[in-house]
Amino acid sequence: MRYVLGIESSCDETAAAIVREDGKILSHVITSQFNAHSPYGGVVPEIAAREHIQAAHRVITQAITQSGLSIKQLSAVAATTGPGLIGAVMVGATIGKAVAMACSIPFISINHLEAHALVVRQEQQVSFPYLLLLVSGGHCQIILARGLGNYQVLGRTRDDALGEAFDKCSKMLGLGMPGGPAIERAAQQGNPHAHAFARPMFGTAHADFSFSGLKTAVRMHIEAISKVTGSLPPQAVADICASFQQAAFDAVVDRLRVSLTLCDAVPEHLVIAGGVAANLVLRHKLEHFCNQNAITLAVASPNLCTDNGVMIAWAGMERLIAGDISALSCDIKARWPLESLEPLAV
Numbered sequence: 567m568r569y570v571l572g573i574e575s576s577c578d579e580t581a582a583a584i585v586r587e588d589g590k591i592l593s594h595v596i597t598s599q600f601n602a603h604s605p606y607g608g609v610v611p612e613i614a615a616r617e618h619i620q621a622a623h624r625v626i627t628q629a630i631t632q633s634g635l636s637i638k639q640l641s642a643v644a645a646t647t648g649p650g651l652i653g654a655v656m657v658g659a660t661i662g663k664a665v666a667m668a669c670s671i672p673f674i675s676i677n678h679l680e681a682h683a684l685v686v687r688q689e690q691q692v693s694f695p696y697l698l699l700l701v702s703g704g705h706c707q708i709i710l711a712r713g714l715g716n717y718q719v720l721g722r723t724r725d726d727a728l729g730e731a732f733d734k735c736s737k738m739l740g741l742g743m744p745g746g747p748a749i750e751r752a753a754q755q756g757n758p759h760a761h762a763f764a765r766p767m768f769g770t771a772h773a774d775f776s777f778s779g780l781k782t783a784v785r786m787h788i789e790a791i792s793k794v795t796g797s798l799p800p801q802a803v804a805d806i807c808a809s810f811q812q813a814a815f816d817a818v819v820d821r822l823r824v825s826l827t828l829c830d831a832v833p834e835h836l837v838i839a840g841g842v843a844a845n846l847v848l849r850h851k852l853e854h855f856c857n858q859n860a861i862t863l864a865v866a867s868p869n870l871c872t873d874n875g876v877m878i879a880w881a882g883m884e885r886l887i888a889g890d891i892s893a894l895s896c897d898i899k900a901r902w903p904l905e906s907l908e909p910l911a912v
């Protein structure tokens with residue numbers, strides 16, 4: 567059996583994991599930089615890079631110790647080489663290359679988005695082609711995964727990512743960060759039909775997203791209600807959360823419906839990945855959408871939906887099995903769209 571060490575450092579999580587060829591996770595270590603960035607209200611690239619440098623040695627050592635393997639048993643090292651914050655990506659990628667060099671084993675360069683796309687296959691039987699909805703704080707895309715390195719991007723956001731829209735609305739409502747879980751929680755007490763927020767891009771022939779108009783509509787409602795009542799009563803907050811969530815997810819379902827008409831192959835599965843996949847209202851809506859369209863919904867475990875090392879190790883394993891290893895001189899990229907990857911003949 568082959569073993570791959572995966573290293574992730576593209577944003578504000580330093581993570582490392584080891585997976586076995588059959589998908590078994592031998593170790594899974596992750597450390598978040600949330601506290602380092604929270605005074606600034608967003609991820610600061612320079613701080614992210616420094617935090618990765620401080621955490622990487624501990625995280626990688628723990629991943630190796632937890633796995634029970636000796637470093638000599640590793641078959642390859644995989645690391646995110648983009649897209650992401652360039653200084654942050656550089657830390658994990660350079661350490662990954664150094665470990666591969668020291669152990670005389672292959673290095674495998676991983677596109678972070680491809681790792682999100684593939685990780686579900688580490689635990690479930692999901693074969694190509696499948697539809698992927700990738701929705702997090704930084705990503706918002708609908709993709710047809712046709713094979714390794716072979717992706718058709720059907721739709722992407724023209725402004726904010728969906729998770730980012732949750733976070734910004736949460737801040738406006740004084741619910742704090744991360745906004746997604748806070749809004750989902752508050753929405754449970756609210757009426758999703760209280761405010762008829764426009765469904766962004768609804769009915770357009772392309773499958774792109776836009777959430778900035780919805781965000782502005784939420785801000786205007788907050789201002790209008792606060793003007794009358796002086797502050798926002800808890801029920802008003804709950805109603806805005808429920809109505810925002812309803813509008814945003816209706817838009818997602820509409821975009822998925824259009825994306826099915828744009829696919830150049832028929833997918834059997836819809837896979838959801840990214841932090842927003844944790845939202846139960848979204849899952850419920852997508853189950854309904856899948857039933858209507860004879861598609862099976864597949865969701866990776868919650869801790870594999872958000873950024874992690876397992877997804878990098880697994881993408882590395884898929885590429886190793888396909889015989890695709892990278893030169894130690896391979897580049898790192900801040901921007902690296904999925905459709906620019908080379909399809910691999912497997």
Ligand code: KG4
Binds near residue numbers: 728733747843844
């Ligand atoms: O994948 P992730 O952990 O990090 C990246 O952005 O890459 O995703 C975090 C995002 C945040 O914007 C957070 O608000 C959102 O996912 N999120 C949710 C929920 N849990 C996390 N959004 C909606 N509902 C949730 N339950």
Ligand code: ZN
Binds near residue numbers: 678705872873
């Ligand atoms: Zn990610």
